Amino acid sequence: MHIPDGILPAAVCGAGYAATVPIIWYSVRKINQEANPRESIPKAAILTAAFFVVSWIHIPVPPTSVHLVLNGLLGAVLGYYAFPAILIGLFFQAVMFQHGGLTTLGVNAIVMGVPALLAYHIFRLRNIRREAGRITTGIFGFLAGSCAIGLSAGLFLVILVSFIGAGFDVEVERAAIYTLAVAHVPLMFIEGTFTALVTVFLHRVRPRMLDYA
Amino acid sequence: MNFGIDEYIHLGSPFHRWDPRFKLIGLMALIFAFSFVQDLRMLPAMVLVTALVYGISRLPVSFMLTRLRYQSFFLLAVVVLLPFLSGQTVVASIGPLDLRQEGLVAVLLIATRFLCILTVGLVMFGTASFLTTLKAMRALGLPAILTDMALLAFRYLDEIGGYLHRMETAMRLRGFRGRRLSPHGLGVLAWLGGSILVRSYERSEWVYKAMITRGYGHAKPARGEFQACTADVVALGLTLLIVAGFVAGEVLI
Amino acid sequence: MSSEELVVEPVLKISGLCFSYPDGNQVLGDVNLEVMPGEQVGLIGPNGAGKTTLFLEICGVLKPSDGDIVVLGKPVLNGDFRPDVGLVFQNPDDQLFCPSVRDDVAFGPQNMGLSNDEVEARVTEALSAVGASKLVDRPSHHLSEGEKRMVSIAGVLAMRPRLVIYDEPGANLDIRSRRRLIRLLQASAETFLVASHDLELVLEVCNRVVLIDRGRIVADGNPREIMGNDRLMEAHGQEKPHSLIPHQIPH
Amino acid sequence: MSSEELVVEPVLKISGLCFSYPDGNQVLGDVNLEVMPGEQVGLIGPNGAGKTTLFLEICGVLKPSDGDIVVLGKPVLNGDFRPDVGLVFQNPDDQLFCPSVRDDVAFGPQNMGLSNDEVEARVTEALSAVGASKLVDRPSHHLSEGEKRMVSIAGVLAMRPRLVIYDEPGANLDIRSRRRLIRLLQASAETFLVASHDLELVLEVCNRVVLIDRGRIVADGNPREIMGNDRLMEAHGQEKPHSLIPHQIPH
Numbered sequence: 001m002h003i004p005d006g007i008l009p010a011a012v013c014g015a016g017y018a019a020t021v022p023i024i025w026y027s028v029r030k031i032n033q034e035a036n037p038r039e040s041i042p043k044a045a046i047l048t049a050a051f052f053v054v055s056w057i058h059i060p061v062p063p064t065s066v067h068l069v070l071n072g073l074l075g076a077v078l079g080y081y082a083f084p085a086i087l088i089g090l091f092f093q094a095v096m097f098q099h100g101g102l103t104t105l106g107v108n109a110i111v112m113g114v115p116a117l118l119a120y121h122i123f124r125l126r127n128i129r130r131e132a133g134r135i136t137t138g139i140f141g142f143l144a145g146s147c148a149i150g151l152s153a154g155l156f157l158v159i160l161v162s163f164i165g166a167g168f169d170v171e172v173e174r175a176a177i178y179t180l181a182v183a184h185v186p187l188m189f190i191e192g193t194f195t196a197l198v199t200v201f202l203h204r205v206r207p208r209m210l211d212y213a
Numbered sequence: 214m215n216f217g218i219d220e221y222i223h224l225g226s227p228f229h230r231w232d233p234r235f236k237l238i239g240l241m242a243l244i245f246a247f248s249f250v251q252d253l254r255m256l257p258a259m260v261l262v263t264a265l266v267y268g269i270s271r272l273p274v275s276f277m278l279t280r281l282r283y284q285s286f287f288l289l290a291v292v293v294l295l296p297f298l299s300g301q302t303v304v305a306s307i308g309p310l311d312l313r314q315e316g317l318v319a320v321l322l323i324a325t326r327f328l329c330i331l332t333v334g335l336v337m338f339g340t341a342s343f344l345t346t347l348k349a350m351r352a353l354g355l356p357a358i359l360t361d362m363a364l365l366a367f368r369y370l371d372e373i374g375g376y377l378h379r380m381e382t383a384m385r386l387r388g389f390r391g392r393r394l395s396p397h398g399l400g401v402l403a404w405l406g407g408s409i410l411v412r413s414y415e416r417s418e419w420v421y422k423a424m425i426t427r428g429y430g431h432a433k434p435a436r437g438e439f440q441a442c443t444a445d446v447v448a449l450g451l452t453l454l455i456v457a458g459f460v461a462g463e464v465l466i
Numbered sequence: 467m468s469s470e471e472l473v474v475e476p477v478l479k480i481s482g483l484c485f486s487y488p489d490g491n492q493v494l495g496d497v498n499l500e501v502m503p504g505e506q507v508g509l510i511g512p513n514g515a516g517k518t519t520l521f522l523e524i525c526g527v528l529k530p531s532d533g534d535i536v537v538l539g540k541p542v543l544n545g546d547f548r549p550d551v552g553l554v555f556q557n558p559d560d561q562l563f564c565p566s567v568r569d570d571v572a573f574g575p576q577n578m579g580l581s582n583d584e585v586e587a588r589v590t591e592a593l594s595a596v597g598a599s600k601l602v603d604r605p606s607h608h609l610s611e612g613e614k615r616m617v618s619i620a621g622v623l624a625m626r627p628r629l630v631i632y633d634e635p636g637a638n639l640d641i642r643s644r645r646r647l648i649r650l651l652q653a654s655a656e657t658f659l660v661a662s663h664d665l666e667l668v669l670e671v672c673n674r675v676v677l678i679d680r681g682r683i684v685a686d687g688n689p690r691e692i693m694g695n696d697r698l699m700e701a702h703g704q705e706k707p708h709s710l711i712p713h714q715i716p717h
Numbered sequence: 718m719s720s721e722e723l724v725v726e727p728v729l730k731i732s733g734l735c736f737s738y739p740d741g742n743q744v745l746g747d748v749n750l751e752v753m754p755g756e757q758v759g760l761i762g763p764n765g766a767g768k769t770t771l772f773l774e775i776c777g778v779l780k781p782s783d784g785d786i787v788v789l790g791k792p793v794l795n796g797d798f799r800p801d802v803g804l805v806f807q808n809p810d811d812q813l814f815c816p817s818v819r820d821d822v823a824f825g826p827q828n829m830g831l832s833n834d835e836v837e838a839r840v841t842e843a844l845s846a847v848g849a850s851k852l853v854d855r856p857s858h859h860l861s862e863g864e865k866r867m868v869s870i871a872g873v874l875a876m877r878p879r880l881v882i883y884d885e886p887g888a889n890l891d892i893r894s895r896r897r898l899i900r901l902l903q904a905s906a907e908t909f910l911v912a913s914h915d916l917e918l919v920l921e922v923c924n925r926v927v928l929i930d931r932g933r934i935v936a937d938g939n940p941r942e943i944m945g946n947d948r949l950m951e952a953h954g955q956e957k958p959h960s961l962i963p964h965q966i967p968h
């Protein structure tokens with residue numbers, strides 16, 4: 001779900017970059033309000049690498065296998081570090097695998113990163129009434145994971161269809177969006193389930209890792 | 214684990230010698246100029262400039278071809294679908310499908326821009342080690358939080374990739390075959406992912422301790438790793454001239 | 467070879483094994499090795515000699531460039547799952563990925579398709595074999611280094627392998643845990659291969675030693691003879707274990 | 718203590734140090750230790766005895782629950798950066814956090830606020846002290862275990878600490894690299910503390926040994942005397958090193 005180079009007009013790419021600036025600024029400000037922002041940098045950085053690696057795990061979806069995006073999980077675990085983490089992850093991908101693009105880095109960061117921040121806020125809700133148990137954690141993990149990927153897919157499609165090429169039939173456009181959106185429902189389910197399972201695992205093994213949220 | 218992107222950093226072409234900060238600015242500007250192109254008549258110039266850049270960089274063509282592989286699916290989808298879906302002017306019909314002119318033009322534009330940007334990107338990142346590039350970005354004033362995180366993430370990517378590799382092997386040797394999608398199978402994969410996160414988290418706590426015993430955050434690291442000479446500036450000027458040419462061409466035509 | 471040995475089928479038979487990693491340099495060159503039931507073989511050699519690579523070959527993880535590996539009469543095929551060969555990894559963290567010790571030890575038996583009761587019995591048996599029964603309900607990520615080592619061994623033993631391979635089992639252990647490991651290996655009835663830089667450990671648990679350097683077997687035989695051979699050991703970056711050195715200091 | 722020693726300022730003076738982790742259980746209880754310049758102290762004790770915790774206290778990473786630590790006449794404050802104390806971590810991968818060897822060795826000196834030239838000189842000096850000058854331009858993650866160890870030591874020596882602390886420096890090394898490390902420690906003029914489960918190594922490099930168990934110092938003195946004391950060693954989960962054991966087998 002990364003938009004490659006060459007597809008989008010320069011103005012949209014530029015707008016994407018421009019939009020990352022305030023989000024990064026906001027994230028950094030939130031991070032600096034923490035008790036010990038210095039301590040979290042190595043944590044967030046190494047977990048960025050870890051998320052990158054975890055997304056290489058093949059999830060079997062017969063007849064093939066898929067890689068998960070995991071931006072919901074990333075939001076749940078990294079909180080405000082999620083956006084810088086995603087920006088860095090996308091940059092690595094663009095440089096090392098030519099996956100995604102350099103001009104579209106900003107746009108892709110918005111598509112992946114804004115839903116991650118949303119997931120963070122969703123996942124935080126689990127502690128709203130009392131300390132969350134395993135089941136509550138799982139439910140909110142599912143919501144965080146599936147909402148994040150759902151929103152990302154939505155943004156991705158809207159951007160792609162509105163800016164690619166020279167104008168579609170309205171009908172074709174609507175049909176394309178609907179088809180692709182429906183195609184993403186199983187993906188939302190898998191991402192949500194995987195996120196739920198991982199958050200429950202972390203809750204059981206290293207609850208401290210979920211402290212951000 | 215940088216997947217061979219720095220396989221050819223020892224070739225010693227002018228691009229290899231170019232100050233990485235200037236190279237980043239120049240080639241980024243060029244890439245954006247390419248993405249600005251909307252007119253078919255600009256395409257030959259774009260291809261020519263790209264070929265020139267790639268030729269000067271002395272990177273082998275095979276390098277580009279292997280890198281192209283990763284994105285070819287998306288490109289293929291665009292090439293196959295767009296001519297039928299986009300635009301009004303029908304130029305031909307294949308059965309129930311109409312081939313449209315606007316779609317064809319869009320495909321040509323997209324494919325060329327894609328290839329040219331990818332190629333210039335390869336020159337940008339394939340002629341210096343990734344580490345040097347990251348440091349150049351730091352020297353260009355990217356926020357410290359981003360460059361610190363990127364440097365650390367880059368350092369530990371290989372190692373964490375090793376965790377995944379060995380843990381998957383260990384799982385396979387104990388009979389795990391994750392080929393079918395089952396609740397149990399997905400659960401095991403989630404444990405695998407979770408374990409990697411936990412191990413990385415623990416590593417990060419030790420890394421932090423090691424960093425503060427060596428004074429992390431006490432003084433800003435001294436800068437001045439890069440020294441530009443006249444040639445670097447001239448090269449940047451030349452590149453920006455080409456960039457200006459593209460923008461002017463696009464606006465005027 | 468005596469005629470008696472010929473009747474017994476070797477547990478492991480490697481002939482003419484060669485291997486290179488994709489980046490080109492040859493890591494194993496013409497390895498020949500035969501291990502008989504009940505042999506407890508120590509594999510020694512410097513870093514990068516190819517010990518781990520050889521183990522991965524035996525387990526079918528890596529595909530030989532040339533040569534054959536036969537375990538218990540059946541050739542090892544690349545990617546095959548062979549419950550009769552168990553590999554204990556150098557770093558227990560690579561092997562412990564389940565949330566609890568029970569899940570972890572049960573992982574192999576479950577994948578072998580055993581019934582729940584059978585799995586449970588295997589878990590109990592394996593954990594008591596390594597003396598870690600108390601840990602069964604603990605999360606694996608909270609154990610001490612020595613405990614992790616024992617649980618990872620239990621996870622392998624629970625599949626009842628007939629050939630167990632230990633890659634540096636003594637690494638990172640304190641003296642007490644190392645002693646416990648040595649006892650476990652001494653008491654073990656399985657045929658095993660153990661790679662180690664801790665030569666004292668090899669001396670205590672093995673009845674045969676194979677010295678490997680740069681992907682070739684350079685010596686094979688009695689532990690005391692090989693490790694007592696100064697010239698040989700030094701030539702391959704090893705040191706004679708202290709327990710084989712005459713004393714300078716009176717006690 | 719003789720009157721002569723009293724004139725020399727101790728490098729390290731710990732008095733009445735207690736420490737508990739936030740989860741409650743006490744890890745260090747009333748530790749008192751004085752290290753004089755030129756002393757090379759081996760710290761031995763079972764897993765979980767509190768060796769690493771003690772080291773983190775000395776470096777000011779952890780805040781004592783009670784007691785004082787004074788290094789070179791100046792009290793250690795929590796969170797302070799004290800370039801005169803250098804800690805070499807057990808796992809070099811924790812310590813080599815910069816992507817290249819040069820950056821890593823330069824990290825400490827840069828944070829001390831030295832000029833670029835000075836930093837460069839320190840890097841060269843430290844790398845040549847550990848015999849790793851060739852590695853200066855290599856990425857840190859592609860080094861062998863032994864190389865990583867040497868580079869991580871260089872990263873600490875580059876700050877020119879007057880007290881160097883080594884946490885299990887011999888772990889994961891093959892015999893050749895271990896020997897190189899022993900040579901380095903034997904040649905070192907700094908005062909150092911070294912924690913190790915490899916008692917032979919301690920015997921070779923230290924002129925004093927401290928035995929710690931469950932957060933308390935239970936013995937302190939001459940290496941041969943302490944490690945030769947069977948009763949003491951066994952009571953604290955240690956084993957007499959082989960080189961101090963009379964031989965059963967004739968050579």
Ligand SMILES: Nc1ncnc2c1ncn2[C@@H]1O[C@H](COP(=O)(O)OP(=O)(O)OP(=O)(O)O)[C@@H](O)[C@H]1O
Pocket residue numbers: 487488489493511512513514515516517518519520891
């Ligand atoms: N994935 C890999 N790709 C390329 N080369 C590799 C890979 N893994 C190992 N090697 C190389 O193969 C050689 C043998 O490595 P191996 O890990 O088998 O040695 P070893 O005897 O187990 O060493 P150690 O005692 O350090 O565990 C080394 O030179 C190593 O650099």
Ligand SMILES: Nc1ncnc2c1ncn2[C@@H]1O[C@H](COP(=O)(O)OP(=O)(O)OP(=O)(O)O)[C@@H](O)[C@H]1O
Pocket residue numbers: 611640738739740744762763764765766767768769770771
């Ligand atoms: N971050 C932590 N939180 C809580 N307890 C801890 C933490 N780190 C260590 N401990 C506990 O403190 C005790 C001492 O640990 P420490 O790491 O200092 O031992 P050590 O002597 O260095 O052991 P080893 O020989 O295994 O390195 C152990 O019981 C350990 O479980």
Ligand SMILES: [Mg+2]
Pocket residue numbers: 517518519556633
């Ligand atoms: Mg090995």
Ligand SMILES: [Mg+2]
Pocket residue numbers: 768769770807884
């Ligand atoms: Mg320790």
